[in-house]
Amino acid sequence: MSDPIDRLAHIFEKFPGIGPRQAQRFVHYLLRSSPSLRRELVESLRDLSSTVHQCPECLRHSSAKGMCVICSDSRRDSALLAVVASDADLMALERSRTYRGMYFVLGGMISLASDKVTGLRLPELNSHVARKKEKGLSEIILAFPANPEGDATAIRVSEDLATSGVKVTKLGRGLSTGSELEYADPDTLKSALDNRK
Amino acid sequence: MSDPIDRLAHIFEKFPGIGPRQAQRFVHYLLRSSPSLRRELVESLRDLSSTVHQCPECLRHSSAKGMCVICSDSRRDSALLAVVASDADLMALERSRTYRGMYFVLGGMISLASDKVTGLRLPELNSHVARKKEKGLSEIILAFPANPEGDATAIRVSEDLATSGVKVTKLGRGLSTGSELEYADPDTLKSALDNRK
Amino acid sequence: MSDPIDRLAHIFEKFPGIGPRQAQRFVHYLLRSSPSLRRELVESLRDLSSTVHQCPECLRHSSAKGMCVICSDSRRDSALLAVVASDADLMALERSRTYRGMYFVLGGMISLASDKVTGLRLPELNSHVARKKEKGLSEIILAFPANPEGDATAIRVSEDLATSGVKVTKLGRGLSTGSELEYADPDTLKSALDNRK
Amino acid sequence: MSDPIDRLAHIFEKFPGIGPRQAQRFVHYLLRSSPSLRRELVESLRDLSSTVHQCPECLRHSSAKGMCVICSDSRRDSALLAVVASDADLMALERSRTYRGMYFVLGGMISLASDKVTGLRLPELNSHVARKKEKGLSEIILAFPANPEGDATAIRVSEDLATSGVKVTKLGRGLSTGSELEYADPDTLKSALDNRK
Numbered sequence: 117m118s119d120p121i122d123r124l125a126h127i128f129e130k131f132p133g134i135g136p137r138q139a140q141r142f143v144h145y146l147l148r149s150s151p152s153l154r155r156e157l158v159e160s161l162r163d164l165s166s167t168v169h170q171c172p173e174c175l176r177h178s179s180a181k182g183m184c185v186i187c188s189d190s191r192r193d194s195a196l197l198a199v200v201a202s203d204a205d206l207m208a209l210e211r212s213r214t215y216r217g218m219y220f221v222l223g224g225m226i227s228l229a230s231d232k233v234t235g236l237r238l239p240e241l242n243s244h245v246a247r248k249k250e251k252g253l254s255e256i257i258l259a260f261p262a263n264p265e266g267d268a269t270a271i272r273v274s275e276d277l278a279t280s281g282v283k284v285t286k287l288g289r290g291l292s293t294g295s296e297l298e299y300a301d302p303d304t305l306k307s308a309l310d311n312r313k
Numbered sequence: 314m315s316d317p318i319d320r321l322a323h324i325f326e327k328f329p330g331i332g333p334r335q336a337q338r339f340v341h342y343l344l345r346s347s348p349s350l351r352r353e354l355v356e357s358l359r360d361l362s363s364t365v366h367q368c369p370e371c372l373r374h375s376s377a378k379g380m381c382v383i384c385s386d387s388r389r390d391s392a393l394l395a396v397v398a399s400d401a402d403l404m405a406l407e408r409s410r411t412y413r414g415m416y417f418v419l420g421g422m423i424s425l426a427s428d429k430v431t432g433l434r435l436p437e438l439n440s441h442v443a444r445k446k447e448k449g450l451s452e453i454i455l456a457f458p459a460n461p462e463g464d465a466t467a468i469r470v471s472e473d474l475a476t477s478g479v480k481v482t483k484l485g486r487g488l489s490t491g492s493e494l495e496y497a498d499p500d501t502l503k504s505a506l507d508n509r510k
Numbered sequence: 511m512s513d514p515i516d517r518l519a520h521i522f523e524k525f526p527g528i529g530p531r532q533a534q535r536f537v538h539y540l541l542r543s544s545p546s547l548r549r550e551l552v553e554s555l556r557d558l559s560s561t562v563h564q565c566p567e568c569l570r571h572s573s574a575k576g577m578c579v580i581c582s583d584s585r586r587d588s589a590l591l592a593v594v595a596s597d598a599d600l601m602a603l604e605r606s607r608t609y610r611g612m613y614f615v616l617g618g619m620i621s622l623a624s625d626k627v628t629g630l631r632l633p634e635l636n637s638h639v640a641r642k643k644e645k646g647l648s649e650i651i652l653a654f655p656a657n658p659e660g661d662a663t664a665i666r667v668s669e670d671l672a673t674s675g676v677k678v679t680k681l682g683r684g685l686s687t688g689s690e691l692e693y694a695d696p697d698t699l700k701s702a703l704d705n706r707k
Numbered sequence: 708m709s710d711p712i713d714r715l716a717h718i719f720e721k722f723p724g725i726g727p728r729q730a731q732r733f734v735h736y737l738l739r740s741s742p743s744l745r746r747e748l749v750e751s752l753r754d755l756s757s758t759v760h761q762c763p764e765c766l767r768h769s770s771a772k773g774m775c776v777i778c779s780d781s782r783r784d785s786a787l788l789a790v791v792a793s794d795a796d797l798m799a800l801e802r803s804r805t806y807r808g809m810y811f812v813l814g815g816m817i818s819l820a821s822d823k824v825t826g827l828r829l830p831e832l833n834s835h836v837a838r839k840k841e842k843g844l845s846e847i848i849l850a851f852p853a854n855p856e857g858d859a860t861a862i863r864v865s866e867d868l869a870t871s872g873v874k875v876t877k878l879g880r881g882l883s884t885g886s887e888l889e890y891a892d893p894d895t896l897k898s899a900l901d902n903r904k
Binding site: 121132133163177224 | 711731759794798
């Protein structure tokens with residue numbers, strides 16, 4: 117594929133949620149746009165590689181050198197560790213302003229299609245937990261999405277952490293905001309009944 | 314409106330979720346259909362009025378004379394009473410095969426547009442609870458949808474039942490099946506964290 | 511199915527676009543509604559059978575006894591006859607206020623699933639055309655939807671009318687309002703090019 | 708905005724159809740992806756600027772140096788010129804394999820919000836037409852979308868080309884594939900009737 121238009125469209129097709137037609141539209145948008153916007157895009161992409169760092173503690177990406185703002189915040193509760201699948205899920209929990217513990221970004225979930233675990237930071241999680249346990253970690257919260265991939269990942273991580281001696285919990289299930297009983301599935305209704313209060 | 318086509322369309326427009334155009338389609342469907350289908354529809358509607366009874370206990374509608382199959386089932390747990398907004402919500406809970414207590418159908422929810430409570434069977438609920446308390450009722454579960462109307466109704470019903478002396482609970486909130494953290498609202502995430510286990 | 515709730519839901523399920531769940535909602539709506547609304551519905555349905563007549567000319571349904579308002583309007587152009595699939599399509603063309611000829615309602619389209627032609631008023635159309643030809647009919651417009659069923663019906667009706675000696679045309683194809691070239695199919699683009707002006 | 712993550716997300720937000728959340732997901736996707744993919748993206752973007760050329764005739768972009776494959780194809784009909792809004796619309800017409808004339812890419816449409824014509828290649832179109840008229844151009848087809856922007860652009864371009872002495876046509880309107888009469892707007896039905904054949 118030597119044609120630069122096709123080659124760029126092919127890369128955009130790999131972006132999450134982007135099909136061939138929208139990938140083409142992106143390329144046409146860039147062709148129509150000013151050279152300065154294209155230059156800015158190239159520079160931002162280079163900056164991403166050179167100035168974005170991975171936090172050595174929670175493994176998320178940010179522009180902070182060394183520990184990220186959360187991991188270096190002494191007011192946060194180091195007894196709690198939320199294991200999340202991605203940076204995006206970490207940010208979603210932060211936006212809810214309800215969680216004050218620490219994080220660990222697993223880097224993905226078990227794909228049910230391939231059952232592969234490549235890329236999950238399981239060894240890193242184990243050693244992270246061992247290290248934090250000495251500093252008072254008392255509960256690990258598996259904060260994965262309520263879908264089959266999230267469930268499979270939670271089972272795998274729970275097994276891995278069984279020997280750590282730290283209590284492992286999962287996010288509660290129930291009616292989420294906006295749920296109608298009529299359209300709720302049996303599992304959700306069961307959780308809603310079990311978690312009534 | 315003396316035209317029978319318009320008059321019938323006008324009635325169908327009142328059906329839940331039906332706009333003017335689909336109401337028209339219903340009438341045209343009936344015009345095209347066989348006289349026997351129209352006759353069957355008329356007979357079924359008449360039967361609905363004559364043979365459908367309201368259960369004197371839970372106030373839901375069914376073809377059972379006297380108490381419905383649930384209220385007359387001695388194996389169900391009479392210590393638990395789920396207050397639901399509608400027959401449809403009662404049936405949704407039954408489909409989940411997870412609840413084994415009794416029901417009370419409130420007959421609606423508080424409309425936030427009008428804040429009216431007309432039609433809600435609040436006096437009936439109060440006397441029902443008083444009666445059942447003597448027979449061992451120990452918990453009332455408010456099983457309303459997780460939306461503003463459901464919340465407003467739950468607040469109102471809780472106030473009404475405060476003097477009954479029976480414990481009042483609400484369905485638990487959290488991630489419902491399929492929820493992604495990224496798209497969950499802060500309330501849902503907060504509940505999911507609070508209900509972790 | 512002796513339960514009147516289920517029996518009524520079963521009839522509503524046959525209504526166009528209505529699934530089992532919405533059929534249930536209709537029944538619950540009727541159970542909650544006043545006896546007078548149910549009575550009115552029964553009466554309107556009976557009126558539909560007793561006071562709606564089929565126009566002896568175009569075969570559409572209306573409350574007019576004898577010929578309908580269109581067929582009895584001497585200002586309309588009797589040289590043009592639009593053959594439509596349904597009363598609803600006739601009304602759609604009338605709403606556009608662009609057509610001033612006469613109509614014939616075929617009563618359906620050829621189903622591609624079954625290729626059945628039962629219920630189509632093909633013999634009635636043939637004798638109608640023969641009769642109208644003597645009174646100056648010069649063009650028959652096949653006004654069917656632009657979908658496979660409409661196309662199959664147009665082919666069949668064209669064959670049937672071939673011996674009538676009257677010119678048969680079809681609605682023009684092209685870009686409909688709102689169409690973008692990017693999302694138009696090749697057939698539509700070809701028609702749009704052929705019909706350019 | 709010095710944070711490279713935010714800066715990149717901000718650029719992606721400008722892409723057609725991309726909101727803040729999906730822009731964030733793109734950045735996270737790139738952070739998770741391999742350095743080689745990011746490098747490939749940077750290189751493709753640079754190639755786009757350096758190796759994509761604008762055809763001097765139709766003004767579309769492609770990797771061809773000099774005239775594009777369509778403009779240099781002697782078998783195409785130089786008597787016909789389709790004026791399209793964008794490269795994407797040109798490609799849509801080519802996909803339909805029904806048009807064998809030449810193209811001119813106008814580079815946009817009149818925005819009804821601002822009524823601005825900045826960026827439209829109107830002077831270029833005029834001189835292009837003058838040049839081609841001497842070489843046998845006999846019809847200009849305005850191939851714009853069937854929406855208000857397309858209509859406004861067609862009116863403006865028609866006015867501009869009035870003095871050229873070349874016949875100007877527009878793509879035909881009518882039922883597009885899949886259209887039902889019931890949901891068609893009056894304009895479309897009028898065109899469908901006018902273009903019947």
